Amino acid sequence: MSDRSVRLQALKHALKERILILDGGMGTMIQSYKLEEQDYRGKRFADWPSDVKGNNDLLILTRPDVIGSIEKAYLDAGADILETNTFNATQVSQADYGMQDLAYELNVEGARLARKVADAKTLETPDKPRFVAGVLGPTSRTCSLSPDVNNPGYRNVTFDELVENYTEATKGLIEGGADLILIETIFDTLNAKAAIFAVQGVYEELGVELPIMISGTITDASGRTLSGQTTEAFWNSVAHAKPISVGLNCALGASELRPYLEELSNKAGTYVSAHPNAGLPNEFGEYDELPSETAKVIEEFAQSGFLNIVGGCCGTTPGHIEAIAKAVAGYAPRAIPEIPKACRLSGLEPFTIDRSSLFVNVGERTNITGSAKFARLIRDDNYTEALEVALQQVEAGAQVIDINMDEGMLDSKKAMVTFLNLIAGEPDISRVPIMIDSSKWEVIEAGLKCIQGKGIVNSISMKEGVEQFIQHAKLCKRYGAAVVVMAFDEAGQADTEARKKEICKRSYDILVNDVGFPPEDIIFDPNIFAVATGIEEHNNYAVDFINACAYIRDELPYALTSGGVSNVSFSFRGNNPVREAIHSVFLLYAIRNGLTMGIVNAGQLEIYDQIPAELRDAVEDVILNRTPEGTDALLAIADKTRATAASRKPRPKSGATGTSTSAWSTHWSRASPPISSKTPKSRASRSPGRSKSSKAR
Template structure:
């Protein structure tokens, strides 16, 4: 089994442990249904949303459903109790848009914390009222997707533009989560994800807040497939999305909203096969229908029968309803799954699971992974010239041609003295995000500057590879960088380099790589399959006798790592080995061919 395991062990939860226990007991648990659909039945006017507190606010606030937690808490409490009466095991807080960003539409930026705390308290009181020893009820703090996206440009004429940053999203979600925690939630529900980069900012915020407060709650993650393409709005396939958020070690992964259950089925089936955690599904009540009372087509009988079929097929552990569902839908769903067994979480093979818009899974049986290195200013004078002259359209063509020619990962490096490396990295990555024929493959962020690496990680919705970290500046910095890479959801290339310098013989390669592996796995909790060692390829035939074993020592180092450091991958800068023959391309190609043949045979993964 992969280390660390998914999800977190029950003993690690300071809140919500009973929810985790119930999930593992084998019964299907039931969420609530739509909050907005039920609010609409009250036919509220502008004054209802204002109350006394916002009576003089200068903008209209009708439709700001989250505001009702402050001005009409009776309505929100009643809706919660209706869902609990219907049988919901979990109710979610009225906080889908309760953030500084979302409330900005009403110019109510500063009430986000109050909204979340009050909403959580209302849900907590309702859940406690209905909880029994036989059926405890739980509160999920809802974190919505935000009305602004970090990986999609708001301007069709400027694909590199963004109207929100990763850091702004992180702060927004942090503020929201503090309010929810202070209000007494049991679970964090990150839902309706249509841009995975927004979700990754939320995951970063969640982990940071948990660390600050010394708590850990179960985290549920739910994406939204927007149409029959099987992709979320920002372009990722379901499996690529899973690879991108898996580092959160969520207690459930799943889908909600956008589609009804019938159209969701193939994507739910896929998740149930590939995910080594519990699966949660809460669809809309079919497709929108403005003529329907709830705005959606499906009756409780239809929705519940579809979810019953999901349960009978062994797809789900948690079910519920999204837009258009009511307490009647939830009651029917509870009845339909009451006696059905929950999905058994499968044993999933250990693989390095990367992603762009599409997944790239690597294990010991995978063919050699080609890393495209022409988008590297230190290795390509042509690419450097394009970046210096700000010819980004032509620079994108360089990346595109690499993918078309078989590169499975794109290495991007902007480290050059005359460039603003951080600015260039961010701009190029934002532009790549708008090019699906490039961004379908994972990105390798290549820099010797941590600030450039971190800026790059904040631009990538997929699961990237950081190239590189090492123990060169000491163990504490190494551990801190690894911890941050884990929090950003990235794999890492680890150079065979420590405080005493580069490993230039077999013994030093073994010493450094083993030490780094043990620190990452045992102390940081880094998944070993997300560690890629680079044991240093040096030039042969330099004329110096001490360099004669460089190629052999590298190959033997690859063999040792492959045999002794379980699940770790191995990379190398292959072109370095023939550097003494630069200008003699035939000789270099011959050396590369022989070198790769033996290195791959011993376990070299990529290069």
């Protein structure tokens, strides 16, 4: 067993036994040495063409004695985990000094120096081994925000550029001897997702896997990161990294950090860390909070059961760390709570879906194939009005918005990136999760590189074979996205109940057993096809879909279901009153049988009980395939229904009053048995509470 493996076993054991101590502020201590330009330059960089004072990472090479002494002081104060002095050791950050070519060396030497100091301390206290956390800082740029207020879609760094930066840095930290990788001071979650993507890629390439620590930063009293996410939304966005710990650091002092740390400790199914500032800075940017004051607040954190790892950030010194270590020594570490499995999505705010959730409305009007208006706006590069369409969907009750840019005459990838970047600057839209919808993998992947939250990919399938299916699933997992899985395999699209069940079961087994995909993040789309087309083979399509949903609910643990609801009424395109009635009736039975979410127009859903009785009866005959004459009967009243609706005063729909789809689905049970087609037609069977196909309420 390697030395690193031994240390990792010791780390895991220690985390179960006590609250571990992280070190304190590096910059604070460097400032106390009052170093000058020549200290930063040393002999090697004596002739460097620009000033380098302030490049603290460079001191690893030019004043390792200073960095080493600071690190030793923190270990002497009681720290268990030593952070490498590599906060800005990426090309994008070192470019500020023209030193981007030093990035790899800085990470290697930074880890080596910390390793040397930690190992020396371990020799002094063999019963208390010390660990090295290789630090990946946030960089000096943001991937989900524009630095230009006049151009909200502009980015001065891309996801791919960050991945390249973090890949190089991670390899250097591993080579230098780090025990863990700490992605810290996250103010933009998309930067952190790029770091996670890079770290996991390095692990796969090198055949090693170190624990990952993740720490975000709440920037002010709003309780959000700089890029706008709440604490829970941030956790949902990075949980796919399966970090050994998640925490908060910097920006705020311990007192101000408390409510957000408490929230994280309740939500996170892993260890929780905190390394706050020594209070808030004074008017000179200095920190006045005494070690005893910081320690008193943090002791209450430990007493409340919030902590597994604790240290300090800006303004903290070895004195603070010593006081903190003594303050928490008598308290047990936080017990990791049992977090129920659920699909935990996020935009700027969290959104959770599980089997007990009400029906989830996925707004369809930002789908270029589902809205002629949206398609026109995108073709005309009128993104300002296109954003208004997205906003209208959210305001009308959409809890997720589906974005699709697939059109032959359009650069779909460019359009997807442009629109998502613009949405990121609109908090009233970006507060909800995004569903990235495309039949082209390159468009899906481009979209995943633009969203800081945890979204949904729509879709992947076995259409092109199992190998590609697995490849796409693994990438979705690394990007931290849930997936819609179409009931499609090498033989084609599932159209019967039996085929839907067969493909969904096979897909589920591959994803869960071979890929290790979280089952709660799998959303099956068993294919909604049009009914009432005049073709007899199509008459049972709605029943087949509804029964497939029931099968998935009952036989595929934690998996969810979805569908493009407008497909079922496609044979009545142009007749909106009939289409809305079809959607309402279809949803009633589908939701009762397990349908979790649907892609619908959030502002146009008819209330079931408000559908005229004659129309409702005819639609139910078609949806449930209760009679061979169902299509003819519905066609016979379709034109009359359209004319009546045109002369009637408009009634508020579910979204028109600001009420989400879930508001009118509260009475729809998910416990119904499968539907049998061609059941006897009776007045009793038409009541939503007494349907023979849906007895359970």
